[in-house]
Amino acid sequence: MPIRVDLLALEPNVPGRACLTVKKWQGGEEQLEFSIQRNQDGFYLQDQQAWSNNPFWFKVSRFTVAASGEALEAQVGPEVVNPLLEGSANSQFQIELREQSLGHADKGVVRPGVGLLPSTAGGQTRSTYGGADLTAPAAPAAPAPEIPEIPDLPELTLPTTEPEIELESVPNEREYTPAPPPVKKSNKGLLGLALVLVLLLAAAAGFWFYKRTPAPAPTVAAAAPAGADAQACTLESMNSLPELTFVQTCIKAAPDSAKLLEIINEAKAGKHCGVAQRLYANRAQAGDALIANAYAREYDPKYLKASECFPVADNATAAYWYETILTQDPNNAEAKQRFEELQK
Template identity: 30%
Template sequence: MLKIELRPTREGTPGQGELLIQGWKQGASALEFAVRNNQNDGYLDGAGKWGASKYWNSLADVREEDGKLLAQVGACLVDPLLKDRTMTYLLYLQNADGSDQGVLSIDDSLLSSTAIDKTRREKSKQEQRQKEEQEKEQKEAQRAEQEEKQEEQEKQQKNKEEEQHRPDAPAEPAKRTQSRWLRWLLLLLFAILVAGLAWWLIPRFMQSPADIKAGGEAGACSAPVLAENPDDLALIQSCLKTSPSSDEVLALISAAKENKRCNLVQRLYAHKAQSGDAVIALAYAREYDPANFKAGGCIESADAETASYWYELALERDPSQSVARERLEALKK
């Protein structure tokens, strides 16, 4: 089975990617490939559309480096695959000398061709925001300058009037009374500020870290959330943000099976297994394994090749998986 990765080109051009293929032994001439969506068994055609029939595309500009095949591909392949990053895809490769297949891994930094327009729009919006901020700063500076001039004029006018009405003897008692009232006023304002700050901080100091975590993450990966969130992709994203354990993911998968949310089941399996969770990879392999397959569930039929891939991935993440090693050896016989 091949190891295949679709990653960005060195230039990082949106809509362009580079296929990295490891394990191919049949030469680099006259290669063709087909891509299958492992969730609904659709095949990608040359126009970037999904259909029921297997469609073979020519793989051009192929080069060999250190025993690996490298080939540049365009938006007709990149864009359809990036519409849903949680899907699992199989890539078939063939030429006159032989054929092979492997699960297609997609690099997280790969961008679709639509990112070009998005980048331009964001740049335009940023320039517009900068222009508006500059104009706002200029207006504020002008207003502040005018206010400062007005205050200075008013101060000069007030000083002039005070000079005209100043008595011969200074009124010291009146000044002391004014100073006393000012001190009391400042003390009152300070007391109000301290009381408000205490009212805001004390409940937060009394709240434990467990309560804080529970308030933000409770239920994101629990069975009740299935009834609250019918959107599979949104549910997966909110669950994975909490970094759930393998047991929590398996419990959610079990609940999704009972609720016939099969699309959610396969997406959770594939995403967690490809993210390095050996326990989930082993469980997913057993779903396809002919020795453990159960009809009437979310997996339509047993598939020894798919089971072998997930067993290999489980062993790659955790070489101590004895069950995965035994079943992999049995499937290869």
């Protein structure tokens, strides 16, 4: 029986690194090795992230047993993660695992899981994993507390003469204004009072007006996010945005399964094969049985409708997605039947 192999993101996620998980392996746990072959040209992945027609074996001294006890796990780095993520929309990868003693061996399909990032995306998360290193360069900049400019400040102390002038002018004003102003102040006081009353009336009117009409603001604010979400998965956005950006924003908008299938069909019709592949895989791996079933049928010879994005049947890939459904819903009769038939 073929092994099931998943390439899953670590927790926390680390760009360029992943967990290689193997189920249904009947061999040992130590001194294993694996090779990866892509479907479009039959080439094998090499150790320098290159492809060649000669098999190359990645050696793993020991796999660890998963907490569930049903799988073996080993961490892999950019030499495996990057080439698989850079594959074209139609790329499929077959992995062969064997004991280094050339004992037990088995094959299966391996696919990048949800959330995997290439090592080139390290800048997006480096603050999480290498914060200490990033803060180190900031240290040299610290000694530049450019306080040498402080010598210039004493020169600015010339204004010390101004306070003295102000202090002199204050007593002078008090000397020249003792008797005459009292009568004038009373008139100014009345005018001031009138102005204050006018301002208070204006403020009260304004408060009454705004209190009666606050409703329009919330409706505008509520409409904005809905419009943004509505634009996230449109054909216009698909045509204008980079593939990965569109997929990320569309997934974030979380359309229901039926709507997502419509978007995938639009992507296929518009020859956005990478978009269709990524949307399918993301939701299927997240446990959406409807999407996983539709994705399996894209490769199932029984249901295949050849298109530019899915030109030929692939039994192993179809079986992979039917098995994904069964991990979520073991009683799914159709998925179980197709999975068993494709294994023959």
